[in-house]
Amino acid sequence: MERRGCLIIAIFICLFGFSSCREMEVIAKHGHKQHHQLATYNPTLARILVQYASAVYMSDLAELFTWTCSRCGGLIKDFEVIELIVDVKRCLQGFVGVATDLNAIVIAFRGTQERSIQNWVEDLCWKQLDIDYPGVDGAMVHHGFYTAYHNTSLRPGVLDAIQKAKGLYGDIKIMVTGHSMGGAMAAFCGLDLHLSLREKNVEVMTFGQPRIGNAAFASYYNKIVPSTIRVTHEHDIVPHLPPYYHYFPQKTYHHFPREVWLYSIGFGSLIYTVEKVCDSSGEDPTCSRSVSGNSISDHLTYYGIQMGCDKSSSCKIFMDPSLVAYGKTDLDGNLILSRDPSTLALKLDTGRGNRGSV
Template structure:
């Protein structure tokens, strides 16, 4: 999943949409892009595709760009819970994360693409992933797929995700989307934000489970990475909370993979005339590149019984 996730940082929409980028080549078997959504106004990007080796629909969201991450991190230090989550008494969430998924061009593009793929391939699983702010959007997307489309087989895996809501929201999320993994890395600063205040457990931000913490052990050239599966609280004090969250470099590399654009690009995008036929713009200038799946050559195993395959 993390190999698919780091492709979403590409600013060259031609390479990403046609799956010909250097990051794509040979690493994911028979992946076909279905819809690529670029919210230019808010610098958001995500895609929906299908993958033979995963036998799944894959949805991935881009995180915060390196140029702005320092300012974004500083803002998260002071961010307060500021919006009630609809339909859940006492659940509160981060307004910016909620808005980024629910009130932009991203959500309708994702739901439209999922319906399109399901019409062709039937009841296959859906895997949602994202890094950094993209992880927050991925979590909200996974919850939305369960609630809005009634999808039963939804798996979420995020990397370096910040906290999204309070303990009531975290408990609700865990109940609705139990097949969720939050991967954290070393001293990554972002999973520590917005801050968790243990003496105000219902009023503060709170992670949902299950965390998998990556950390290094050993000395010199014998250092290797350990994956620790944390407890079901979402705030295991023996996992990432056991260290100081003060590293941006740990945030930008997971499993040895750089999470970010190959070159600093801000919100600039590149698109070859060959893919213009697949693109449409809305009134705000946001782009959606969409592929007709009627001629798809991918053959997914829709009769398999492994509905619970882990992310």
């Protein structure tokens, strides 16, 4: 038995070494090692943005729109929602507002319905439909994630709200966040803001985000939106999806940098959480790639904050009659709640430093 155990360990080491070599080969082939500036990890900002990524899951629209929900306090209590967009047909949700403490516009996207996350994970494993990313040779992206942002009611709602906010507050920075599929949408949004609105001061931070495109897309994304942090947690299964195929570098999806991996070390009651800032490859083999992605529970908690829907069975919305005056619907029944930002009692100090920089 001892000899057999040693043999298994030896085989594992050989396979791991081969995988690392294959990874470096893919990086070299696609030029994915970038030499320009990558985002700097700000742990304080991460603990703020994760609360926005959690709050966007709330299904009581009145509490979310008025920012009185159970997840709307703590580090994010000084926030005013400008626009809340609900794509009822596809069960998508996002909001845009202004955070006084960050001197920034904050955009958050909701992730996957909790009741269907197992099916969603299985689909990511076995059903991958690629499309060409417009204007970038060789860049392929996930059809579902791309469509969720670009071909739904969320994109026009988000862009409209940003124009409103900047018309009042000027050229303040924009922070985009989301968890799970919401993280994928946040990445596409950050890229879109650079390309469509020519926004330069855009920062993206996602939590438990899946891969959204191939190596060519990851390289392109990193050039356009370098101020991006992807936070991963322990054995969270979703950042491992769609699967990374070592033997098919042209087909496999590839994360863009920069990853920060949260994991615990210690024994018994002496547990310490490490926040490891990973390398510039996007697929650092010493970060979340170093462990198996087999945990949904790790996916639903980041920095001790609950992610996912506030109702265990579904992500149904609850609409209060008092919101009718703020809302409008389209032919598909999708809802947008919006208010004029000039009515918000906000005073931003645009002369502050970079407290909220990624």
